[in-house]
Amino acid sequence: MEVSFSKEIESLRLGAGQAFHGEGILAITKALLQSGVAYVGGYQGAPVSHLLDVMVQARPYLDELGVHVEACANEASAAAMLGASIHYPLRGAVTWKSIVGTNVASDALSNLSSPGVKGGALIVVGEDYGEGASVIQERTHAFALKSGMCLLDPRPHLPTMVRMVEEGFRLSECSNMPAILELRIRACHVRGSFVAGDNLARPVSTRALMAEPAGFDYMRLAHPPVTFRQEKLKGEERIPAARRYIAEHGLNELMPGRREDLGIIVQGGLHNALIRALQQLGLADAFGESEIPLLVLNVTYPLVPEQVAQFCVGKRAVLVVEEGQPEYIEQEIATQLRRRDIQTRLHGKDLLPSGGEYTVEVLAQGLLAFLPPPPGEGGGGGASASAAPLTPTLSPEGRGSEWLAALKERRAAVAAQLSKPLPARPPGFCIGCPERPVFSALKLAQQEMGPVHIAADIGCHAFGTFEPFSMGHSILGYGMSLASRAGVSPMMQRRTLAIMGDGGFWHNGLLTGVQSALFNGDDAVLLIFKNGYSSATGTQELISTPAEPARHAAPDKGASLVHTNQTIETTLRGLGVKWLRTVHSYDVARMRATLKDAFTSDFDGLKVIVAEGECQLERQRRIKPWIAGLLKKGERVVRVKYGVDEDVCTGDHACIRLSGCPTLTLKDNPDPLKVDPVATVIDGCVGCGLCGENAHAATLCPSFYRAEVVQNPRWHERLLASVRGAVVRLLQPA
Amino acid sequence: MTAQAPISLLVCALGGEGGGVLSEWLMDVARAAGYAAQSTSIPGVAQRTGATTYYIEVFPVPLAQLGSRWPVFSLSPVPGALDALVSSELLETVRQVGNGMSSPERTLVISSSSRALTTQERMQMADGRLDSAELLRIVQGFSREHHVYDMAALAKEAGTVVSAVMLGAIAGSSLFPFRREDYEKVVGAGDGAGALASLRGFAAAYERVHAPRQWLRDAGLEATAAPGAQEATDWPAPVRQLATLGVQRMLEYQGPEYAALYTARLRSVLAAERQADPAGRHDFAITREMARWLALWMAFDDIVRVAWLKGRAARWQRVRREVKAGEGDLLRVWDHFKPGVPEFAALLPAALARRLTAWDRARVARGAAPWALPLKVGTHSVFGMLSLRFLAGLKWLRPRGSRYALEQALIERWLGGVLAAAQRDWRLGHEIAQCGRLIKGYGATNERGKDNLLHVLEHLAPRGEPAEAAAAVRAAREAALADDAGKALDAALQQHGAPPRPVKAVPVRWVRRPRGLPAAKES
Known part of the structure; x- marks a missing residue:
């Protein structure tokens, strides 16, 4: 990764009393150091990638502190790393994207939770839920419940987030439970400030090593028969200890309000949205003071039954604001109220939607249903009918319902004014991405061979499922493509194709896919995108990333360097792959021929095609300073750009349907006889060459040209060009 | 309860436009000016050219006056409760307006008029x-106040990225209680040339929004100016311009005789239309359409024409401009050609062409790819230019070639179809004339278009009621342009009772492989 986090690393060094300014996820990173964390691990993924990226780049500073950082191979290896805290008084933190990462990690998490931890273990998960999410909409909460881990969901307010990290370690230690701290997408990227503390010294660290291993203790193995005892410990000791800590240290916040007959219990992460919804209804002020009392759960598991009961007792009705399904918190509260025979009416998912993000608008609708109707209206879905209105603004004519009605009206009005729905703008391949040409080749190959079943995967190449390619039948998980076609290919006349990135290959595709296909003697085609990085998550480095010396030695910094690292190929050969082809991903014609070869070959084992082309993002990060340096020194630089001859272009846009590059777009036809817009290459083209390759491979129209602009040419070039130019000009018609 | 509420701003941008830097700048400005603020975003995978948003709230009372209290800010924008919406792309602006974000009572909308076309729009x-005008109307109709101008152009002029321009617009609108100097101090804090360019972009946008409303005229959405064509006197006025362009195109393409053929064909259309619509109620729309499509079809693209277009001096100058080659820079241009057997056969007499084509077909039947010659011709080189000139010089061969004969025959069929249809019903004639739009491109694209047109002529044009036939032709034409696999066209054909297009034989070779089963024979 060539992105620099030097500014962020500086803020990790802040000491007590200094002000920290920055994003939520960086605040959490700083909080880990303030908590005296001894080891950090994780696997990249939005929205928590930064935590690990910054830690990896901050290695020299962390070395000073004696903190070990590990970029793990996947979430399972990160979770297993927490095993260090089982025996030793070491605080450890790992991070990943949830829900997918938690799924991958769950085996280790079960085996960690059962013996329990001695040193605090904190898992920072990016709850990738709601707008902007890129994974399945499920709750991490289920894992906390089933394995017996504490779950923190801090209010998105930097000082609270930082405090909850510190409390999370203490909570973990006093209860022996590992703790999860979940952060929603916007909370990770929220910018704010807090007053920093000193980074805590560690009793044991890479600079203060332990002399002896712990003694043998069967109780610390997740292995029968002690697992039976461990299960009892969870209910009898650990959860009660956690509850005591939560209550005694005020981790959950009670916010009083004038209307004591009502109450709202809210997940910490939703606090700000709830306050804004209350503000919209005139029930809270700018500083979050609410008319209705709130119980803000910064710890959503375990709940403290006494705290909940105390909050509910004497109230007519309580609303539980809990995002996602099923409504675990509401169900538990219902049980507790029932057991204690507390007659407060309980609302939650009956008034709020079961799925989807709880935006301010959604919450306001739920609140309107919860609040007592104005006098004379009676009934109502919410708190008991006999009560007086809370405020005059809450009548049906009041500002809350007026605002919501206006929204509905306005959306309908805009839709009516549009002659067609607005096209979506999903993310896509970068300009010059080496994966785009492979999908062009695959599209062309299928035009000749007929369609094939394509098992898609997670990674940048999943953008191939969007227009103009629209390819891929299933996505079962990261690195799972080859495994996910194991039931399809025996049932189908044509061979199937599995697509995998190098990130997915190392994450688990090598084992679940390649090893399994080889062992079972499967006939399948696997296409590996070898771009050198885990690109979709921010170009983290892999074991197959071009090494630093190769980058240094390359005379042309713009050239792809992934061929310098052959770890994938040697691994495949070592495993026993017999049919292996490497194709430069920009060579569309050869890629098409190789695909056809793989699909028609007499070889009936696993056929692997490695599409080699380095991530363009990384290459551009290398090229830009290099070119700038050369130009500054007055040295020769060749810049490549592609273009379209507007009078030759047919206006059919077949080139765009084969490419989709953002810089290959449309402009009005300059020919007054023609009506359809022509293709054009706009600024930003990095001269990857795909346009020309496609023009040849697909026999498109002859309108594409490749232009090379030579800056600071040498004297003999200049001379040749002037002679040649003179002759050419003589030949040119006007 | 205090009536003060945070000032809210939603920023819409595309991945890679620097929206993250923009929100960081705003946070820094707020802090320097002494105000409480918060920003959030959902970058995720949207970093790769997808649409993304940033949300910023600033509390309008200086921190110093708040004591120790800190406002609670929302992490997501509240539809209808926005004070401002700033966007670098017109469609994204309208997307957020359509989501209900902008309120006509409250929201100031500052949007770029520039478009970054979505893949769906580009791939058609x-x-x-x-239609940008339609988008603009929505911005106007659903905002308290709006400023629309070309931010991309402004950024380009200043040599900076659009985030600096957006910040200038925000500052210029006086949305937040910060002074211009507060912003400039933060933007100028970066290093050297980049910071200066950012300041230029900032200032340009600031002036634009802050200055009086003279620029409020709708940003230049009208493009293509009419070309200065010479007058041809004897065509009806609505036809004149296109007919003149058509004649010019024929002269340039082949010569005076060919131009005369064009004129004669167009005159037959004019005569037929005069019969169908003696009062001229339709402003000679059939003839006008035919003037356009006939000229384009008659000047069908072949290697001779492409070589001529690519060899011109004017083209060299245009490429120099497009790739922004500097004064002392050398330019080398390679053109991508891949002529195949059809392109060469086109210039040969029919008998020879048939033999060449038969040879290629035999190759394909044997499993080889069709023969083609991928070329990268260096137009900057003497050899390259000589090649282009040689090919362009084959113009004399064109009328003797097989392609010419084929195209003329098809043009006559279409023309005949238009004339016959116009006699039955003006509308039907008009619809068939517009089917000329289906003919474009080279190679397979061109053949597909011709097949579609012939199919429509044969099966839809002669059907029952003229009005019905006109509707069917229109539906089929629109469907033919919907997807290149022809799925929509086949559906439309069937819906109007016409047979689907015949399936073309495509050689498919498969290896049937599950072990223990005999190899399946597919072809």
Whole structure:
């Protein structure tokens, strides 16, 4: 990764009393150091990638502190790393994207939770839920419940987030439970400030090593028969200890309000949205003071039954604001109220939607249903009918319902004014991405061979499922493509194709896919995108990333360097792959021929095609300073750009349907006889060459040209060009 | 309860436009000016050219006056409760307006008029672009106040990225209680040239929004100016311009005789239309359409024409401009050609062409790819230019070639179809004339278009009621442009009772492989 986090690393060094300014996820990173964390691990993924990226780049500073950082191979290896805290008084933190990462990690998490931890273990998960999410909409909460881990969901307010990290370690230690701290997408990227503390010294660290291993203790193995005892410990000791800590240290916040007959219990992460919804209804002020009392759960598991009961007792009705399904918190509260025979009416998912993000608008609708109707209206879905209105603004004519009605009206009005729905703008391949040409080749190959079943995967190449390619039948998980076609290919006349990135290959595709296909003697085609990085998550480095010396030695910094690292190929050969082809991903014609070869070959084992082309993002990060340096020194630089001859272009846009590059777009036809817009290459083209390759491979129209602009040419070039130019000009018609 | 509420701003941008830097700048400005603020975003995978948003709230009372209290800010924008919406792309502006974000009572909308076309708009076979005027009307109709101007152009002029321009617009609108100097101090804090360019972009946008409303005239959405064509006196006025362009195109393409053929064909259309619509109620729309499509079809693209277009001096100058080659820079241009057997056969007499084509077909039947010659011709080189000139010089061969004969025959069929239809019903004639739009491109694209047109002529044009036939032709034409696999066209054909197009034989070779089963024979 060539992105620099030097500014962020500086803020990790802040000491007590200094002000920290920055994003939520960086605040959490700083909080880990303030908590005296001894080891950090994780696997990249939005929205928590930064935590690990910054830690990896901050290695020299962390070395000073004696903190070990590990970029793990996947979430399972990160979770297993927490095993260090089982025996030793070491605080450890790992991070990943949830829900997918938690799924991958769950085996280790079960085996960690059962013996329990001695040193605090904190898992920072990016709850990738709601707008902007890129994974399945499920709750991490289920894992906390089933394995017996504490779950923190801090209010998105930097000082609270930082405090909850510190409390999370203490909570973990006093209860022996590992703790999860979940952060929603916007909370990770929220910018704010807090007053920093000193980074805590560690009793044991890479600079203060332990002399002896712990003694043998069967109780610390997740292995029968002690697992039976461990299960009892969870209910009898650990959860009660956690509850005591939560209550005694005020981790959950009670916010009083004038209307004591009502109450709202809210997940910490939703606090700000709830306050804004209350503000919209005139029930809270700018500083979050609410008319209705709130119980803000910064710890959503375990709940403290006494705290909940105390909050509910004497109230007519309580609303539980809990995002996602099923409504675990509401169900538990219902049980507790029932057991204690507390007659407060309980609302939650009956008034709020079961799925989807709880935006301010959604919450306001739920609140309107919860609040007592104005006098004379009676009934109502919410708190008991006999009560007086809370405020005059809450009548049906009041500002809350007026605002919501206006929204509905306005959306309908805009839709009516549009002659067609607005096209979506999903993310896509970068300009010059080496994966785009492979999908062009695959599209062309299928035009000749007929369609094939394509098992898609997670990674940048999943953008191939969007227009103009629209390819891929299933996505079962990261690195799972080859495994996910194991039931399809025996049932189908044509061979199937599995697509995998190098990130997915190392994450688990090598084992679940390649090893399994080889062992079972499967006939399948696997296409590996070898771009050198885990690109979709921010170009983290892999074991197959071009090494630093190769980058240094390359005379042309713009050239792809992934061929310098052959770890994938040697691994495949070592495993026993017999049919292996490497194709430069920009060579569309050869890629098409190789695909056809793989699909028609007499070889009936696993056929692997490695599409080699380095991530363009990384290459551009290398090229830009290099070119700038050369130009500054007055040295020769060749810049490549592609273009379209507007009078030759047919206006059919077949080139765009084969490419989709953002810089290959449309402009009005300059020919007054023609009506359809022509293709054009706009600024930003990095001269990857795909346009020309496609023009040849697909026999498109002859309108594409490749232009090379030579800056600071040498004297003999200049001379040749002037002679040649003179002759050419003589030949040119006007 | 205090009536003060945070000032809210939603920023819409595309991945890679520097929206993250913009929100960081705003946070820094707020802090320097002494105000409480918060920003959030959902970058995720949207970093790769997808649409993304940033949300910023600033509390309008200086921190110093708040004591120790800190406002609670929202992490997501509240529809209808926005004070401002700033966007670098017109469609994204309208997307957020459509989400209900902008309120006509409250929201100031500052949007770029520039478009970054979505893939869906770009990939259509005809013109799939949304109408910017329609988008602009929505911005105007659903905002308290709006400023629309070309931010991309402004950024380009200043040599900076659009985030600096957006910040200038925000500052210029006086949305937040910060002074211009507060902003400039933060933007100028970066290093050297980049910071200066950012300041230029900032200032340009600031002036634009802050200055009086003279620029409020709708940003230049009208493009293509009419070309200065010479007058041809004897055509009806609505036809004149296109007919003149057509004649010019024929002269340039082949010569005076060919131009005369064009004129004669167009005159037959004019005569037929005069019969169908003696009062001229339709402003000679059939003839006008035919003037356009006939000229384009008659000047069908072949290697001779492409070589001529690519060899011109004017083209060299245009490429120099497009790739922004500097004064002392050398330019080398390679043109991508891949002529195949059809391109060469086109210039040969029919008998020879048949033999060449038969040879190629035999190759394909044997499993080889069709023969083609991928070329990268260096137009900057003497050899390259000589090659282009040689090919362009084959113009004399064109009328003797097989392609010419084929195209003329098809043109006559279409023309005949238009004339016959116009006699039955003006509308039907008009619809068939517009089917000329189906003919474009080279190679397979061109053949597909011709097949589609012939199919429509044969099966839809002669059907029952003229009005019905006109509707069917129109539906089929629109469907033919919807997807290149022809799925929509086949559906439309069937819906109007016509047979689907015949399936073309495509050689498919498969290896049937599950072990223990005999190899399946597919072809």
